[in-house]
Amino acid sequence: MTRQDYAGYLRLERLLSLQEPLSPAGEDTATGSAELFFIVAHQTSELWLVQVLRDLDEAAGALVNTGAPAAPDGIEQALEHLDRAVAVLGLLADTVRLLERLPVQRFAAFRPRLGSASGAQSRNFHELERCLGTAGEGGSPLYRAFCKALAARGTSPEEVCRLGASGAGAPHRLAEALLDLGYRFWQWKVAHLVLVDRSLGALPGTGGTTGGSYLLARARMPFPELRAARERLHRQDPRA
Secondary structure, eight states: OOOOOHHHHHTHHHHTTOOOOOSOTTSOHHHHHHHHHHHHHHHHHHHHHHHHHHHHHHHHHHHHTTTOTTOOOHHHHHHHHHHHHHHHHHHHHHHHHHGGGSOHHHHHHHGGGGTTOOGGGOHHHHHHHHHHTOSSSSOOHHHHHHHHHHHHTTOOHHHHHHHHHHHHOHHHHHHHHHHHHHHHHHHHHHHHHHHHHHHHTTOOOTTSSOTHHHHHHTOOOSOHHHHHHHHGGGGSOTTO
């Protein structure tokens, strides 16, 4: 086996050369440090999105194969990936809150150098919205895989919600993991909206969007069908 050191395995020389603030070196050094902070937060977020997308793709694949001959337990496999994706989305929300430590006057100093660059252009984020069904087109492929896995077990989201943890077992844990995923995604979106309002107020975004109002209009909760199935429990007659 070829000897491998830490820096080589992680390609650190290449990775750590990718942070290039546009603030001139001879300018206010505090502004340059703030811009570096901004770049690191967004670059690490993009890397974490790569992991989330990989885990959601693996989860959907495991669920689609549930019930196939000689296939391992797809629900348990999916739970492993979903649990990790939920945790990473929480980390992404924390990263947005961390950006509240970026002083407004520093952001205002380097923001013009962004040109038309905007987080709204993130391909990873748009792919996540497609996977979760919040992009407004075609629904969620992950939720369709969830429904297929339940059908292979002869049940449905409504039945899983009705039976609860003690009656439905692993499928209920899967439903709860999807809901956790949706709420973590929502928390991330809300944290971003708060950050934009604190930093920019009603100013437009650098990518040509309307800024905070654009984010608010796109703040959709994933898996509305699953949430509706849980809500229907409150409309059932307890005497039935």
